[in-house]
Amino acid sequence: MSLRILCLHAHPDDAEILAGGTLALLAERGHRVAIASMTAGDCGSDSHRPEEISDIRRTEAAKAAALIGAEYHCLGFHDLVIFNDDSSRRRVTAALRKHRPDIILTASPLDYHCDHEATSLLVRDACFACSAPNYGTAAFGPGPSLPRIPHLYFVDPIEGVDRDGRPQTPHFVVNVGAMMEMKKRMLASHESQRAWLQRQHGIDDYIVQMTEWTRNRGALAGLEFGEGFRHYTGHPWPSEPVLEEALGAEVVRTKA
Numbered sequence: 001m002s003l004r005i006l007c008l009h010a011h012p013d014d015a016e017i018l019a020g021g022t023l024a025l026l027a028e029r030g031h032r033v034a035i036a037s038m039t040a041g042d043c044g045s046d047s048h049r050p051e052e053i054s055d056i057r058r059t060e061a062a063k064a065a066a067l068i069g070a071e072y073h074c075l076g077f078h079d080l081v082i083f084n085d086d087s088s089r090r091r092v093t094a095a096l097r098k099h100r101p102d103i104i105l106t107a108s109p110l111d112y113h114c115d116h117e118a119t120s121l122l123v124r125d126a127c128f129a130c131s132a133p134n135y136g137t138a139a140f141g142p143g144p145s146l147p148r149i150p151h152l153y154f155v156d157p158i159e160g161v162d163r164d165g166r167p168q169t170p171h172f173v174v175n176v177g178a179m180m181e182m183k184k185r186m187l188a189s190h191e192s193q194r195a196w197l198q199r200q201h202g203i204d205d206y207i208v209q210m211t212e213w214t215r216n217r218g219a220l221a222g223l224e225f226g227e228g229f230r231h232y233t234g235h236p237w238p239s240e241p242v243l244e245e246a247l248g249a250e251v252v253r254t255k256a
């Protein structure tokens with residue numbers, strides 16, 4: 001059965017860094033994958049104005065998604081302006097009703113960046129709201145409510161730790177060794193970020209850094225390269241292991 005899978009993270013390039021290999025595997029298996037970011041990354045530059053860098057980054061993100069036959073969407077939030085409030089929850093809910101995912105992958109609830117943490121909360125609660133018919137979104141041409149809450153998974157935080165450096169252990173790690181070249185190509189589409197990450201984050205080469213992070217996650221499960229996920233199964237979110245089943249032998253459970 002072909003599943004609809006939406007990876008909705010905060011900024012363009014987060015999905016590629018943290019789940020690019022898994023998304024490539026799922027696309028290769030015939031599932032319908034979409035990548036979305038809350039913002040267009042309007043603060044990710046010191047040489048372009050916000051509108052300019054947003055246009056550049058939307059194009060880069062669409063290019064990265066297209067490499068695996070995925071669509072790309074931006075929800076139109078702004079960097080550092082993602083808050084867990086009424087209008088934002090309605091906006092994310094409208095996006096879920098439009099894309100109608102069976103599985104949604106989103107940011108870790110604990111991560112280094114406020115936008116990542118706010119995205120995680122908004123998506124978690126929009127998963128509940130999108131299946132409640134009486135919850136309105138004020139969207140133009142709103143999609144109908146979903147028949148049930150989508151399956152929700154959190155990707156790893158950046159470097160696998162919270163902001164105090166405490167390890168966040170995934171429930172399982174996906175073997176993405178066969179997809180590392182594709183993952184690198186996807187991330188390389190985000191060319192505008194090379195100089196920015198060097199200036200703001202002190203990262204010399206973002207492809208090398210991503211490769212190192214992916215190697216470290218793989219090591220948790222005895223793999224060369226891996227991406228970790230946590231399955232959110234709080235009441236009444238669905239608990240069937242649909243993502244794990246879709247990935248089959250590539251999934252290695254950890255002791256979390």
Ligand SMILES: [Zn+2]
Nearest residue numbers: 010011014113
């Ligand atoms: Zn980010």
